[in-house]
Amino acid sequence: MSTTFTASERNAMSDGHPAGGEDLPSVPVSQLPIDKFREFLELKKLKVTGERMKIIEHVFERHNHFEADQLLQSMRDRGMRMSRPTVYRTLSLLVEAGLLRELRFGRRSAFEHSYGYPQHEHLYCDQCGSVTEFMSEDLNRLQDEICLKNGFQADHRQFIVYGVCAACRQKKTNSRGNSKLDLI
Amino acid sequence: MSTTFTASERNAMSDGHPAGGEDLPSVPVSQLPIDKFREFLELKKLKVTGERMKIIEHVFERHNHFEADQLLQSMRDRGMRMSRPTVYRTLSLLVEAGLLRELRFGRRSAFEHSYGYPQHEHLYCDQCGSVTEFMSEDLNRLQDEICLKNGFQADHRQFIVYGVCAACRQKKTNSRGNSKLDLI
DNA sequence: CTGCGTGCAAACGGTTTGCAGGTCG
DNA sequence: CGACCTGCAAACCGTTTGCACGCAG
Numbered sequence: 281m282s283t284t285f286t287a288s289e290r291n292a293m294s295d296g297h298p299a300g301g302e303d304l305p306s307v308p309v310s311q312l313p314i315d316k317f318r319e320f321l322e323l324k325k326l327k328v329t330g331e332r333m334k335i336i337e338h339v340f341e342r343h344n345h346f347e348a349d350q351l352l353q354s355m356r357d358r359g360m361r362m363s364r365p366t367v368y369r370t371l372s373l374l375v376e377a378g379l380l381r382e383l384r385f386g387r388r389s390a391f392e393h394s395y396g397y398p399q400h401e402h403l404y405c406d407q408c409g410s411v412t413e414f415m416s417e418d419l420n421r422l423q424d425e426i427c428l429k430n431g432f433q434a435d436h437r438q439f440i441v442y443g444v445c446a447a448c449r450q451k452k453t454n455s456r457g458n459s460k461l462d463l464i
Numbered sequence: 465m466s467t468t469f470t471a472s473e474r475n476a477m478s479d480g481h482p483a484g485g486e487d488l489p490s491v492p493v494s495q496l497p498i499d500k501f502r503e504f505l506e507l508k509k510l511k512v513t514g515e516r517m518k519i520i521e522h523v524f525e526r527h528n529h530f531e532a533d534q535l536l537q538s539m540r541d542r543g544m545r546m547s548r549p550t551v552y553r554t555l556s557l558l559v560e561a562g563l564l565r566e567l568r569f570g571r572r573s574a575f576e577h578s579y580g581y582p583q584h585e586h587l588y589c590d591q592c593g594s595v596t597e598f599m600s601e602d603l604n605r606l607q608d609e610i611c612l613k614n615g616f617q618a619d620h621r622q623f624i625v626y627g628v629c630a631a632c633r634q635k636k637t638n639s640r641g642n643s644k645l646d647l648i
Numbered sequence: 649c650t651g652c653g654t655g656c657a658a659a660c661g662g663t664t665t666g667c668a669g670g671t672c673g
Numbered sequence: 674c675g676a677c678c679t680g681c682a683a684a685c686c687g688t689t690t691g692c693a694c695g696c697a698g
Binding site for chain 3: 511512513514531532533548549552553571572573
């Protein structure tokens, strides 16, 4: 049970659907993301503006990982007028509203759908930047157990395995020599 | 099996030993960190400079988490002359040499001993910034299993659970009201 | 019509880099 | 004595903020 997004998919944020098999289950949801966002805004006494609506529509058009600047670029490529601060401010709201999850790969933030999509973990390829998602019930149990043992109240977690993805391993002509460093 | 570092311990990087129980096992190592670093530098045809030696000595004096600037400040507090770029450049070398692990809590990097200290995971308290370490053999097995299934070659991982630590939970006068937002 | 939201430009903060002078080997 | 290293200052880059204008409620 896993899904891979290539770096180019994440970078280009082009239209269309992801190439990889989409085999992570969806979670049934009672509202559309945009409706949930509207409700959130009203509860917080914030305004339902054109910019906010454009952003959430764009974000939930396809299921992928993206960074703030990619989103901005993607929207501008479609002829929308949009500023960087508004993107950042709205993404924060979407996280707060439980619609997006913020991921930290290396030093920058990426975002992914949270609403209607279950908790899952990530395999991050250091070579090509692709991200493979996977789910594990065992991990959920393990986290519960650890938290209980430490009196820790978990809010969210981030489990990222860094390494080399299957595709990059095949490409690679195993050119790595045996250096003494490898043995340490 | 866990160890907690408070935020103040991490921030001050004062002398002396951490207050928390140190019950994560050490891994037997055949060399002192400083010797391993010397060996690494020689292999890479890099120079064994006074600055590099001062940094590694300082870093391995006590077992804790620290950020680059904390290390710099801590060294200057002891009267050492040291520049920020040298700290950053040397920390990179220490990671490359397998002596330190780089952790990403939020947007900044923290470092911890890697050499002589086993793989472990972290509970990060969003309230006070304390970090509790724990180990799990189950997690190792789970990672192996997942990687095998996905043809992924793991290099390293980062498993961080964000939430509220035991100490902060006690302090808290549970002042959280029931808002409609909690129910979404 | 009032105040939150937006866009611009500039600030921010951790990290990195160009360069002139210093030190290791 | 040559190559690498250090320290300074400045650049970098993702992100945030101050402020004047604009638009939602």
